[in-house]
Amino acid sequence: MVKNIRSLIILIVAIAILPLIFKSDSFHNVLVLLLIFATLGEAWNIITGFAGQTSFGHAAFFGIGAYASSVLFYRFNISPWIGMFVGAIFAAGVAAIISYPCFRLKDSYFAIATLAVAEIIKQLFVSWDFVEGATGISLPIVDDSLWHMQFNSSKLPYLYLALGLFAIVIFICNFIENSKIGFYLKAIRESHEVAESIGINTTNYKTYAMVISAALSAFAGTLYAQYILYIDPFMLFTLDMSIKIVLLTVLGGIGNIYGPIIGAAILIPLSETTRIVLGGTGSGIDLMIFGVLVILVACFQPKGIIGLVQKIVNNIKKQKVGEGKVETNS
């Protein structure tokens, strides 16, 4: 666990240094988005990677986070920092309400329910005047300030906020993985029956995982809204968004805390490049390329790129042990 923390710190410091070396605005832009999506991947990993309950609806929680802070700021001039926590609480509540009843049923209704939830919320928000319906909310521009979470002269503050959030979330994931709840979630993933036979209330633990996952996704939503300064239901509550979160984590390595950042580091630059080259939304070319990558990974290494890396490292280690160069570390 200590070893883990050390590698995580190295990773975060490395990312922190990157924008100081590469100073272009477009690079900073990609890095901000990359970190936000990596954060979402980490959050999704808790319920699907650790607990094995597939969610196809994480866009819902991301969107709730974005809307909560935006509406509060737009309507009542309340700081996005407060809105961020309000969003997390709402997202957690929605997650509990949809997942608890599904988890009580033994079959996989959960995955299906998550497919519907983002769509339902989208329809709700489209026809809700208080949140400006289909028009969406353009956040009022204010002077750069941390309290208002707005920085118009540079992308760097956003970048470090996104990195800070990513760091917090990845440390939370690392903590979960190494504590009782992480063991329980993995046991549930591996065998529902074993879990119940050794005293695990599977319904409750899956719900905890979902609630934590949703709250963390909402944090990322607030940051995204503050970064883009404009939100509407069609950009947030889409299946595209949910699937992006799923695919990037699967490509990087599902159930592994390094998976989402690796996946995001491939998908987001790809998305941004195709968007710039092809204009508009890139006509989904990015997801097509990415889909092919995911299929390749799924065929050859179900644990994603990180699984591939681990395999190679293990092979090298084995060879070295064979040559008697490395002492076994116990």
Add this chain to the structure above:
Amino acid sequence: MKPILNIDNITMKFGSLVANENVSFTIHDNEIVSLIGPNGAGKTTLFNCITGFYKPFSGKVTYMDKDITGWTSYDVCKLGITRTFQIVKTLKEMTVEENIMTGAFLHTKKRIESQKIAEEVMELTDLTRKKNIKGGSLTIVDKKRVEIARALATRPKILMLDECMAGLNQTEIKDVMNLCLKLKDSGLSLLIVEHIMEAIMPISDNIVVLNAGKKIAEGPPEEIVDNDEVIKAYLGDKYHAKSKKH
């Protein structure tokens, strides 16, 4: 000896198939009870009824005066009854140690403490050397050991083993027999489902025989081996008649 688990007239049906029919017996404190019977007799089904995996059609399960019929499996486990599975269910992506720690977390939130419990259990079940091997890459024998160890780590009062000796060689069976006796000495009660008579007979205090869902005999091992009904159930009527002639 004080009775701790009472199975009272349990009936379990799957559609029209009656897998258990009015089965009753009692497990006492510090006792090894074996449940035997031919394939399909309903032994695993009874395990599932006791541990909350199935809700019995009728009848009652009482643990120390508490009616636990129809309780969820995890509540039954928290109360002190843990079972293993006939078809081993090792947590494949977790190491041996992690498999066992997962069980040990029942009574502690702390990782270090669960690690300590796991260490003791691994020592007892001879798994210490294999603690870092992933569950999925173990041999069947070791998987069975992990199955027992994980259950033990929950610190049960009653341990229920479903055919944990099948497929083991002589020495390995001896190991499990010794383990059972050791556990009994340490204060546990055991309910064992097993086909291997040479293993069951020497260690059991009491044997319950099921056939086609019904209890056909109950008693200490020496009585059971001479019981006509039991021999008939195992060998079939024809064989039984032949063996009588000699």
